[in-house]
Amino acid sequence: MKNIFLIILISVFSLSVLSQERKFNFYPNIAVDLGGAIPFPLSDIPDGAGGTPKPYPSLGIGSEYTLNNKWQFALEVNYLLIAFSATADVVSQAFYFEDGSAQYYTGYTETDVELRMVEFPFIAHYGGKEGRKLLFGAYYSRILEGRFETRGINGIYSPDISITDNATLPGPEITIPYNFNEDIDKYDYGVLIGYRYNLNHRLYLWARLNVGFKSIFVSDFTNIDYDMYQVRINLGVSYKLFN
Amino acid sequence: MKKILSLLFVVALFFACADDKSNKADITDAYIIDLSDGNLNYVQTSIDSENGKIYLYFNNDLRNITFPILLNADIKTSSGAKLSSLINGELEFSNSDAVLSTEVIAEDGTTKSWSVFLVHKQLQNSGFENWFENMGMNGKSYKESGNSAITSVWATANMGTSSYSVYGSKPISDGENTLVEIKTQEAGNLPITAGTIFTGIFSLADAIANPTDPEKATLFGTPFIFRPSGFKFKFKYQAGEDYIQATLINPTNIFGGFTIEDISGEDECTIYAFLEVRDGDQITEIARTKMESGTTEDNMTETMLTFDYTSNVNPTHITIVFSSSTGGALWRGAVGSTLVVDDLELIYE
Numbered sequence: 001m002k003n004i005f006l007i008i009l010i011s012v013f014s015l016s017v018l019s020q021e022r023k024f025n026f027y028p029n030i031a032v033d034l035g036g037a038i039p040f041p042l043s044d045i046p047d048g049a050g051g052t053p054k055p056y057p058s059l060g061i062g063s064e065y066t067l068n069n070k071w072q073f074a075l076e077v078n079y080l081l082i083a084f085s086a087t088a089d090v091v092s093q094a095f096y097f098e099d100g101s102a103q104y105y106t107g108y109t110e111t112d113v114e115l116r117m118v119e120f121p122f123i124a125h126y127g128g129k130e131g132r133k134l135l136f137g138a139y140y141s142r143i144l145e146g147r148f149e150t151r152g153i154n155g156i157y158s159p160d161i162s163i164t165d166n167a168t169l170p171g172p173e174i175t176i177p178y179n180f181n182e183d184i185d186k187y188d189y190g191v192l193i194g195y196r197y198n199l200n201h202r203l204y205l206w207a208r209l210n211v212g213f214k215s216i217f218v219s220d221f222t223n224i225d226y227d228m229y230q231v232r233i234n235l236g237v238s239y240k241l242f243n
Numbered sequence: 244m245k246k247i248l249s250l251l252f253v254v255a256l257f258f259a260c261a262d263d264k265s266n267k268a269d270i271t272d273a274y275i276i277d278l279s280d281g282n283l284n285y286v287q288t289s290i291d292s293e294n295g296k297i298y299l300y301f302n303n304d305l306r307n308i309t310f311p312i313l314l315n316a317d318i319k320t321s322s323g324a325k326l327s328s329l330i331n332g333e334l335e336f337s338n339s340d341a342v343l344s345t346e347v348i349a350e351d352g353t354t355k356s357w358s359v360f361l362v363h364k365q366l367q368n369s370g371f372e373n374w375f376e377n378m379g380m381n382g383k384s385y386k387e388s389g390n391s392a393i394t395s396v397w398a399t400a401n402m403g404t405s406s407y408s409v410y411g412s413k414p415i416s417d418g419e420n421t422l423v424e425i426k427t428q429e430a431g432n433l434p435i436t437a438g439t440i441f442t443g444i445f446s447l448a449d450a451i452a453n454p455t456d457p458e459k460a461t462l463f464g465t466p467f468i469f470r471p472s473g474f475k476f477k478f479k480y481q482a483g484e485d486y487i488q489a490t491l492i493n494p495t496n497i498f499g500g501f502t503i504e505d506i507s508g509e510d511e512c513t514i515y516a517f518l519e520v521r522d523g524d525q526i527t528e529i530a531r532t533k534m535e536s537g538t539t540e541d542n543m544t545e546t547m548l549t550f551d552y553t554s555n556v557n558p559t560h561i562t563i564v565f566s567s568s569t570g571g572a573l574w575r576g577a578v579g580s581t582l583v584v585d586d587l588e589l590i591y592e
């Protein structure tokens with residue numbers, strides 16, 4: 001965490017100096033983040049599954065380099081929290097244990113995911129018309145804290161897949177928790193695309209779609225059949241500090 | 244202006260009052276004022292609001308009382324709440340193990356279920372005659388001791404191993420008589436799971452939260468205010484062949500595998516009991532007794548255990564535990580060790 005603040009401080013100082021040459025500028029961001037993580041392959045998303053993202057504000061700072069009228073490049077540091085809840089009716093969802101055994105679950109599930117992170121996006125802005133730009137780029141994020149908690153509610157739980165394949169629901173009135181908090185990785189990276197609209201010379205509105213390129217879980221997490229990838233939308237506003 | 248302010252005040256007061264309906268659906272008192280049988284010796288009532296349970300204590304062995312019995316109770320509820328049944332306070336019990344159920348409806352419509360228990364000088368279903376069907380995690384039916392999950396004072400760890408279709412405690416028949424068979428078994432990746440039956444509650448949530456510490460799932464104790472000198476019961480025990488000590492490879496991961504070591508000697512069953520005074524979070528043990536036994540003769544033998552008291556006060560809870568492997572919680576035992584128990588009776592001298 002100390003290192004992150006040091007990087008931010010150096011970035012702010014350097015860019016403030018460079019901004020005097022007008023090629024560079026510097027801006028704070030405020031945004032709303034919506035999203036979370038989705039299973040991959042997508043075929044592992046059960047029919048009828050539903051998700052509810054929980055919007056949280058995010059804060060950040062960025063610096064922008066203007067190459068020419070069409071191209072600009074930006075580097076940002078953003079602090080954000082993404083959270084969502086999902087529900088699904090699953091059939092024989094496997095959970096593999098370290099000793100090689102497996103348990104299968106059929107029934108209703110509820111999942112809560114929260115990832116608190118510092119994100120470093122590198123963004124290219126390309127625009128023909130004045131004030132309208134397409135964005136694309138890549139990001140790296142450091143996960144400060146992660147929560148991934150699933151509950152199997154009133155379902156059938158067995159090491160024998162033929163039992164869960166043919167389960168009659170509801171099962172007993174019990175809740176079986178599966179917590180994967182310890183298995184969330186410390187970092188993530190991916191790509192982003194988006195659109196920016198300049199309200200005036202200083203104020204920008206933008207929307208971005210961020211898609212993770214790695215599972216949110218650590219590489220040796222093999223307890224479930226699928227990986228989970230970050231997918232989230234940011235809607236934000238930036239204010240350029242120097243004219 | 245004054246009139247407008249007065250009107251606003253009245254309207255505000257109206258809405259404040261309208262929103263102020265209580266959601267409390269508690270029974271705050273249930274005092275017995277009349278009894279159908281003059282031999283009944285009512286002592287007191289205790290109320291467990293958290294679990295919606297009312298215990299009526301009688302200083303009798305209710306097995307010697309002719310049922311049904313009719314009790315007339317003064318039942319008080321939270322302010323504005325109403326009983327859905329037992330409205331006139333008449334409580335009719337068909338037998339000593341019977342449990343009455345009712346609902347309390349709060350002022351705002353919130354409902355809460357309540358059960359009324361008779362507690363006397365013997366424990367409910369102490370002959371282990373009554374068993375009910377319960378659904379395990381694998382969706383299959385299995386047996387638990389008592390009349391229902393809500394009303395039984397006895398619990399087993401059967402739910403915890405039900406996903407593997409392994410049930411450590413089950414009823415067995417001997418003619419008209421029903422006994423409890425408690426058996427140490429393998430369950431999936433667990434090389435040893437001791438069978439157990441005890442007074443209290445088996446908490447699946449605690450079993451899942453603490454898989455490497457099986458004792459965390461056993462919430463011992465049932466309300467009880469008498470001072471037995473001990474208890475007697477009939478039992479027989481057959482130790483399993485291979486006495487082993489299983490050790491978790493990763494002490495914090497139940498699914499990380501075990502190392503298994505043969506150990507000398509033979510498995511033993513354990514039977515123990517203790518009496519406690521519980522006052523909020525403060526728990527004081529006032530009496531305890533324990534026995535362990537290796538293989539016995541093949542016929543049921545009556546045995547008596549005597550409590551060693553350390554206090555003169557009356558208890559609030561009693562715990563009695565039967566387990567087929569004394570080291571079961573430490574993954575030590577022998578698969579196949581079998582304890583059979585029948586006819587538990589508390590002794591007063």
